[in-house]
Amino acid sequence: MNQETPPLRSTPPQSAPRGTTVFIRRHSVVTRLSHWLNVLCLSFLLMSGLQIFNAYPQLHWGQYGMDSDPAFLTVGAGESHGAPHGFVRIGSVSVPTTGVLGLSKVEGEWAPQAFPTWLTFPSYQDLAAGRNWHFFFAWVFVINGLIYLGYGVLSGHFHRDLAVKRHEIAPRHFWREIVDHARLRFPAGEDARHYNVLQKLAYIGVFAGLLPLMILTGLTLSPGIDAAFPVLLDLFGGRQSARSLHFITASLLVVFVIVHVAMVILSGPWNNLRSMVTGRYAIRKKESDA
């Protein structure tokens, strides 16, 4: 898998003149394909997942949970002073969310629904369809992830590009990168050839943390899988806990995507997009690098 041009190494053999731009091959074809397949999968998984959540918009902890059982999160609709309103209740705190959560408009009419039609798939209420699409894309997502995992290990991609080097987690270096990020100063020149340590940690956290957690908590919702691997129930503290963790982990993934897209835009959207489509990433050579 590695015989082509490996990622993160410069391809153009020509010597770069001072202060000019060179292109390096940043992302391998496997990385690019799996990235965009992930975009597709996660979009459908999120929207069909919200469709499924809408069928029972409460979250509990423990082995069981329904209706009157204590819920730590409820998205609902009610009436106050004769007017309908939507709310999100977390613990004992209720936040009005009329128009978006709990109560939103469907073709001009107020309708009680946890997430609005523009966030769910299908847009109209259809639990059966939402489930079918959720499980189809769950399969694609898992297979895609396994291919990427195999590629990442065998090609050396993980070791070369994602493994955190000792010097990178030295407090001084680490702090430097945090400060640079906070000031929106991104690596340039030779430094831009490699992922920085915050980037590495974010990717590792998602790929080795959030995504496996997503899959395992999702599987724990299956009465069939629970019979095959009852240990999952002990690991997450019950099916309803797993459902809550599935929701929370999905929310964290949404946060990651928002930050990820923001970083892509702030650090050069065209260059980043090009590198994830064609693989080519432009680096502006500083005079000191030449």
Added chain:
Amino acid sequence: MTGLTRRRFLIGSTLGVSALALSGCDRLEQNPEVGGVIRSAEKLTMRAQRLLLGRDALAREFAETDISPAFRVNGTSAPDSEAYAQLAEGNFAHWRLKIDGLVDRPLELSLADLKKLPARTQITRHDCVEGWSAIAKWTGVPLGSLLAASGLKPTARFAVFHCADELEKTLDGSGQYYESIDLIDAFHPQTILAYRMNDQDLSVGHGAPLRLRVERQLGYKQAKYIMRIAIVDSFAALWGGNGGFWEDRGYEWYAGI
């Protein structure tokens, strides 16, 4: 400035594409060919689960203290037919469970007959397709023992449960509740025909006099108000042809997830 307009363009085009995608999405779901591909994942799920589960992996059984205080009555809360009302009034003394179809010896059993047979009691979790769970204690006759007693013919493949409740009022009767499972689930040790719940006779809300417990699948498979069990080689000729009331309305036949 160019950075700003570029950003605006990016945001604008992203929103535009998303809006376009959104309106196209629903059409995607309604396209039968796309739907067919999407629904094929059910077969993969069933194969994978059967491989992992084997025939006899048991669903977790809980302790008395784990029984949940509330258990929603879902679907039908009381079948509204005259015939069912009469049976309920007579405490189901005149109710008979029929087992027929591809069997050597069709059976007809009263509730008293069933209660005399060896029973199994299990405290298990009920998972509704909507997302909630409740835990209850169930007592009933293992379905496998009844099927063995009736003698299945070699062509037998599925057990179909015909129920007394009509969940949707239709002119052709297709709103009648029914469900089906294959023989692997039918002979699973935890698959029972329950007549007791939490140490009391099954209430009308929960499916009196008899309901199915098939513990490795979701709530809609746990048919209530069972009147007849037909052993068949195919359910293609029944109502919508998908093997159950909810299956005819788009839900998976294999409800292991």
